[in-house]
Amino acid sequence: MLSTTGKRCLVLISAAFLSVPICAFSQVLCYPTNRALDLLAVQAMVTQYESFRSSCQQLKAKERRNVPTYNARLNGAVVSFHGHIIKDNHHLTTNCSVCRKYLREIRSYAKKIEQAMK
Helix, strand or coil, X not given: CCCHHHHHHHHHHHHXXXXXXXXXXXXXXXXXXXXXXXXXXXXXXXXXXXXXXXXXXXXXXXXXXXXXXXXXXXXXXXXXXXXXXXXXXXXXXXXXXHHHHHHHHHHHHHHHHHHHCC
16 A cells, blocks of 8 residues: 555656657657656656655564564563562552563563564
């Protein structure tokens, strides 16, 4: 599914190609100067969009490869958190900075896993 930016690029590309006269000789020489510049601008936008899209896909693939690592770190944080809670009547303490640290870490890894799996 294309994003709105991708749809805009495709509309601009199709509009540019439909409005440009076809010539048997050199394309640049056949076009008026504005159309040639518009076509070059559209081609640059397409190239920029494609490079942005490929970099996003590479980033998403990298994040998906990191899911097992995030999952292992999440499990380690949960084990450490439960080990901390088990210690000396911890259930009587209402404000614990170590608990807040573990919960931040757990939420962080859970969020990374969720975003990578989208």
